[in-house]
Amino acid sequence: KAGVTQTPRYLIKTRGQQVTLSCSPISGHRSVSWYQQTPGQGLQFLFEYFSETQRNKGNFPGRFSGRQFSNSRSEMNVSTLELGDSALYLCASSPGLAGSFYNEQFFGPGTRLTVL
């Protein structure tokens, strides 16, 4: 089976712009979770989608949003980019009906976003 794929792998944006990141889960996986990793804050949970519905949400401002399509692919959007949004954005998929933290997570390689 192919692993989790994320596109693009690298992205450079300027402050005030918006960005959309894409994640394709492992075939058959219905849950997709998004995470932000920065040197200062480490890994932080953004949100989880299951069957096109947001099931869990971390403590991020409304500028961070996401969606999931019927084929389980997911996108994450960040509007009005700030310098502090520079980070590695990881998505992970899991098969289970239970919440993401009840299941083994399969991580993608990440998208490294730089905001100038």
Place this chain on the structure above:
Amino acid sequence: KNEVEQSPQNLTAQEGEFITINCSYSVGISALHWLQQHPGGGIVSLFMLSSGKKKHGRLIATINIQEKHSSLHITASHPRDSAVYICAVGTSTTGNQFYFGTGTSLTVIP
């Protein structure tokens, strides 16, 4: 306030040594995960556990729910074990959330 604390932050070992990484948490958990991150960013899930002990090859993970503590052990360490090891907990007591430790950077010297 850190919901998840890991120790040590950095660890250097000689090849073959037995290694222990500790994780303490302050919230009631649904499950605890151990993750491995290699340079370049890729993350692999090593274990998910909610009680007891799990073993996979040279890796062993234990959890004590009463003491809110988990350990990751690596037996007969090898240079390819060099990575950052991250403890993460899922909790539903403060809304469904995932909290991460800051990671333990392990270097195994041949």
